């Protein structure tokens with residue numbers, strides 16, 4: 001009986017050791033069963049200019065890997081290494097193979113195989129394979145300018161028409177010296193694009209370049225050779241009066257969330273002229289930034305003149321510097337043209353379009369905005385009433401609103417704004433037949449005849 005129980009104890013002990021050993025092997029890092037993870041940094045294209053990056057990761061370390069390139073004709077091993085001291089992870093940069101340059105086949109297969117340093121699999125380790133197909137594209141996008149306005153004036157606008165072509169075109173846009181990217185709209189025939197450009201009144205110089213990129217990372221750029229013309233804008237030094245501060249400013253301060261609990265008139269003015277203005281203009285810029293992707297065959301705009309017998313009471317681009325009792329308080333730019341006629345005069349734009357905003361907007365008061373196409377917008381501030389709704393299409397010469405003094409306005413007038421892709425430009429250009437013919441209509445017509453001939 002005793003001897004029997006002793007031997008069964010020994011068996012149990014051996015069994016426990018075997019189980020413990022198995023558990024050790026099973027849970028030990030040395031015997032991990034997770035195959036290496038392989039990731040290839042690629043979007044499916046390769047221009048054979050930059051090395052192809054491959055990332056291999058494993059808990060027990062990478063023992064060896066291979067990278068094989070295959071085309072229809074060849075079976076070409078690009079890279080092979082064996083590591084004596086395993087590495088947890090490694091990044092391989094595979095240089096473009098010389099043979100790929102002369103390759104007729106435009107597709108290439110990359111096969112990556114990696115084995116880890118685990119003792120699992122009878123000491124062979126775990127192996128994983130990743131295979132991807134890449135399109136070889138060494139060609140830069142074709143880019144050429146078909147037509148452009150002769151010049152651009154500070155605070156003003158210009159037009160450009162260009163051609164872009166690439167089998168794997170990813171994106172193209174117009175880059176400027178001041179950070180803004182203009183988006184071009186398809187124009188007239190496949191592969192041609194058109195965009196209005198704007199030089200903000202607050203920026204000292206202007207430069208624009210068309211950029212095109214394909215998915216393989218090839219890119220082209222072409223500078224738009226516009227003649228750059230400076231223009232001086234007025235600087236107005238305005239003394240704040242108590243009458244103004246206690247009147248209009250006190251009234252606006254009651255209305256805006258930003259001035260709640262602020263008692264000091266100067267502080268109220270500063271907040272309205274800076275914070276509220278910035279918020280209201282941010283909204284305007286957002287609304288007027290959009291450009292359609294639809295192809296347009298033409299772009300026709302009539303000379304703008306929204307207010308019959310309207311007298312100009314303040315010009316575009318005024319740099320207004322406010323002071324109180326000799327001390328500078330705040331500054332702002334006047335980004336529209338102020339026109340006045342009778343009180344509550346009818347506003348009838350000369351161009352139709354889509355109403356994209358018809359609400360109240362802080363210092364701008366009641367403010368409809370119309371999109372005339374090609375990212376060109378007109379804005380009507382301080383209205384007493386608005387007769388259109390967001391989403392409406394309005395015809396030319398329709399009475400869209402009436403002038404007033406809503407928002408930050410002293411007398412009844414219209415604040416007329418013209419914007420291109422979110423940037424205010426000089427309304428005077430769009431109110432000038434000669435400017436519009438030379439810079440817009442002629443450029444479009446010439447470009448069309450060039451496109452027709454090609």
Ligand SMILES: [Zn+2]
Nearest residue numbers: 336337338415
């Ligand atoms: Zn104004």
